[in-house]
Amino acid sequence: MGFLQYEDRRIWxxxxxxxxxxxxxxYIILHELIHLIERHHNENFLAIMKKYMPQWEFYKQELNRLPVSHYDWGY
Known part of the structure; x- marks a missing residue:
């Protein structure tokens, strides 16, 4: 979905x-921005996620529930 090129401080x-x-x-943007200050998914990372987006786990589940891509063929 998104990823961080940590050494270059760049988000894709x-x-x-x-x-x-x-x-x-x-949710994805916040997740990647937090990686700019906390590289790993540790307790500090999770605490920052919860501070800025208390419902982040719900949004993550929603995103994972959705199909990876959507095609509308017009039929």
Missing amino acids: INLELAKKPVVCLE
Whole structure:
């Protein structure tokens, strides 16, 4: 979905995310931004996620429930 190129301090976002609910995109962006200050998914990372997005686990589950990509063939 998204990933961080840690050494370059750069975030890459999959364009398929533009088709997802905005709150899911907000979750991904926050997740990647936090990696700029905390590299690993440790207790500090989770505490920061909870501080800025208390419902982050719900949004993560929602994102994982959705299909990876959506095709509308027009039929």
